[in-house]
Amino acid sequence: MRVADALRQMMIRENPLEKILKYLRNQAGNKKERAKSFMYFMQVIKHYNLLDALVRHVTRIKEISFHSNEIAWFVCLVLIFHVKQEAISSLHDALVKRRSVDHEVPQMTLDLLDEIFPVTPSWQYIHELILSVNLKTFLVAFPHPDSFALQFAHPTFFIDKMLQLVSEKRLIRLMQEHLEDRRFFIHARDATSLKELIAWLNVKNFTYQPDRDIPRLLQVLNEPGWKQAIASHPLNSCGKIALVDKASVMVVEMLDPRAGDTILDLCAAPFMKTSISFWHMGQHGRIIANDVNSSRIQAALDGMATIPRHSIHWLNSDARCMSSFYRGGEPDKILLDVPCTGSGSFMIHPRLKWVQSSRFLQQNVVLQQSILADVIKTCKENHWKETKILYANCSYYADEGEGVMDKIMPSIELIDLHDYQINQTRGLRVSSGWKGFKCSSKVARTFPDLHDGCQAFFMALFKVPVETP
Numbered sequence: 001m002r003v004a005d006a007l008r009q010m011m012i013r014e015n016p017l018e019k020i021l022k023y024l025r026n027q028a029g030n031k032k033e034r035a036k037s038f039m040y041f042m043q044v045i046k047h048y049n050l051l052d053a054l055v056r057h058v059t060r061i062k063e064i065s066f067h068s069n070e071i072a073w074f075v076c077l078v079l080i081f082h083v084k085q086e087a088i089s090s091l092h093d094a095l096v097k098r099r100s101v102d103h104e105v106p107q108m109t110l111d112l113l114d115e116i117f118p119v120t121p122s123w124q125y126i127h128e129l130i131l132s133v134n135l136k137t138f139l140v141a142f143p144h145p146d147s148f149a150l151q152f153a154h155p156t157f158f159i160d161k162m163l164q165l166v167s168e169k170r171l172i173r174l175m176q177e178h179l180e181d182r183r184f185f186i187h188a189r190d191a192t193s194l195k196e197l198i199a200w201l202n203v204k205n206f207t208y209q210p211d212r213d214i215p216r217l218l219q220v221l222n223e224p225g226w227k228q229a230i231a232s233h234p235l236n237s238c239g240k241i242a243l244v245d246k247a248s249v250m251v252v253e254m255l256d257p258r259a260g261d262t263i264l265d266l267c268a269a270p271f272m273k274t275s276i277s278f279w280h281m282g283q284h285g286r287i288i289a290n291d292v293n294s295s296r297i298q299a300a301l302d303g304m305a306t307i308p309r310h311s312i313h314w315l316n317s318d319a320r321c322m323s324s325f326y327r328g329g330e331p332d333k334i335l336l337d338v339p340c341t342g343s344g345s346f347m348i349h350p351r352l353k354w355v356q357s358s359r360f361l362q363q364n365v366v367l368q369q370s371i372l373a374d375v376i377k378t379c380k381e382n383h384w385k386e387t388k389i390l391y392a393n394c395s396y397y398a399d400e401g402e403g404v405m406d407k408i409m410p411s412i413e414l415i416d417l418h419d420y421q422i423n424q425t426r427g428l429r430v431s432s433g434w435k436g437f438k439c440s441s442k443v444a445r446t447f448p449d450l451h452d453g454c455q456a457f458f459m460a461l462f463k464v465p466v467e468t469p
Ligand SMILES: C[S@@+](CC[C@H](N)C(=O)[O-])C[C@H]1O[C@@H](n2cnc3c(N)ncnc32)[C@H](O)[C@@H]1O
Pocket: 248, 266, 267, 268, 269, 270, 271, 272, 273, 274, 290, 291, 292, 293, 296, 317, 318, 319, 320, 337, 338, 339, 340
């Protein structure tokens, strides 16, 4: 459960964690309430370090003492208290923009507080103290970039790395994007499904707009009830539409799956891009989807309606030894949507903010390099000179993108993704790579502030030149 993972990462453990989870589990029968609880926790996680600092500040001034993990779960509850049921973004308004918000506490939050926090000093008292803090004065006391890190609730590791790549102004824009609610896109499998979808959205009065880059993609405004309505809609259950992230669709556009292709998707779970590729090719072609993590494969397969299971060849192996498990002949395309720090996906997975570190980054780079090394070796050994390989990940850091590509440049032939688009006449709006690398002008990046709030992705397309035997 994503909430449990996130709370553990925030050092909320043992008794309080169990109580919060029990409370959520007890609501399992009521999907609507569970979804609301999840949104509360997402807000908590997005703003965690600012709120943690505020709670520690007011409790220190008033000499209120807690056991250490009580502070952590108390933070969590205070946050929940700040967030109104109907307007989940009001936490940000209250804390950062200092707009007045309605402090009426939803009944569900009161129940949760009574269940978990029946001790003094009362949460109402701490809440009042927090509201009385002047945020501007509070933040000035911290040195740069700590003040930045608190104000926008991002780790200093991320801020330091990003300031090597972008101006302070742009970084603020990106961090603000991450604090916004997730943007939702619906992808329709074909023109008929799109027509049906639009007719239904109109009847329901849900607000949407066609995407400016990708046909059959609609952005839907996050209005109450629409997500449940989509999830239970027959178009969704029979795999004719899917909720997607725009960047994932852009990655598949760059891969350009076509009828008759053999595509090897080496890091595939939870199969978002596999499904989109399948839609491009229909039953005319072959997709081999592999992932090292069997529980991720199983969990994704259980909830997947977009592809008939028998249409894909499923594998459960380590991509670092592709040469030892793949026996399927020369693939037309290989997708390497590799594991990464996830620094480009904070809007959707805010918990990843709290695991960013140079050690975590280094671990990912090593893994990415080993996967690439084995794929290149396999192409060479098998003389697969026509296979196109798309390397992608959702990280801003150049170490996981341009840095990795520059290292393998002597063994590959990099395809210019910007030319590639023109050739395809699709004209996808993507940015070039970070400046200062050999590959910069040929690789592509997406950013939430430039590409409709989508995840930040890195993409590079290449072939492996093979000597004629
Ligand atoms: C970014 S996710 C892939 C997302 C997926 N392509 C999609 O669009 O839904 C990276 C995946 O790589 C898998 N992975 C990590 N290490 C791997 C390895 N050595 N070999 C194969 N898969 C690996 C992870 O289990 C994870 O599911």
